[in-house]
Amino acid sequence: MRLPRLLLALCVPVAGLIAPLSTQAAALDFRDIEYRDQGGDALARGRSAIASAIAVGSAMADGVQLLRAAGARCRPLHADRDAVRCLHSQMSADGDALDEVRWTTILRSRDGRVTDVSVRREIDTRVIG
Numbered sequence: 001m002r003l004p005r006l007l008l009a010l011c012v013p014v015a016g017l018i019a020p021l022s023t024q025a026a027a028l029d030f031r032d033i034e035y036r037d038q039g040g041d042a043l044a045r046g047r048s049a050i051a052s053a054i055a056v057g058s059a060m061a062d063g064v065q066l067l068r069a070a071g072a073r074c075r076p077l078h079a080d081r082d083a084v085r086c087l088h089s090q091m092s093a094d095g096d097a098l099d100e101v102r103w104t105t106i107l108r109s110r111d112g113r114v115t116d117v118s119v120r121r122e123i124d125t126r127v128i129g
Contacts (some may be wrong), residue, residue, distance in 0.1 A: 028053045028070040030088045030103055043121045050105055050119050060084070060109040063117075065104055083108045093128075100124045 033046045054063040064074050064084055072086040088103040101123050108116040 011071060018084050028066055030070055030072075032089065033103075034092075034101060035038050043119070046103060046121055047119045051117060053113060054107065055116055056114055056117065057114060058114050060112050060114055063114050067107075072103070072105065077106070080108070096127055096129045098126045100126075103121070 006029070028049060030046075030117055033049050034042055036045065045089045057128055063094050064086065067086040067088070070088065072087040072088040077083040077085050084107045086105045088105075090101050092099045092101060101121065104120045104122070106116075107114055108118075
């Protein structure tokens with residue numbers, strides 16, 4: 001079966017976009033950062049992973065898309081039009097404690113390019129039972 005040229009022309013660019021996005025999404029995984037090395041410093045691992053995935057000078061839209069693909073919710077900062085705050089939150093149970101682990105990433109930009117990446121990790125522990 002032969003596809004019309006217009007349909008084929010539309011399919012090729014879309015296929016080219018899908019592969020890189022799925023590769024990028026796999027590059028940043030908050031659960032992997034959190035649980036990969038229990039004895040290490042999770043915040044240092046997170047900062048390193050995010051800095052590797054979202055380099056200064058990269059497109060701001062790509063950085064936001066990467067964080068969203070990793071499960072973060074992103075919103076512009078009200079005080080700074082050129083900054084976006086992304087929050088990833090997950091729950092973890094350990095014995096009789098329930099931990100909420102929150103990763104906050106702030107991307108700052110100029111002319112659509114990332115100029116600064118800051119990462120914060122917070123844990124709220126609740127005793128259950």
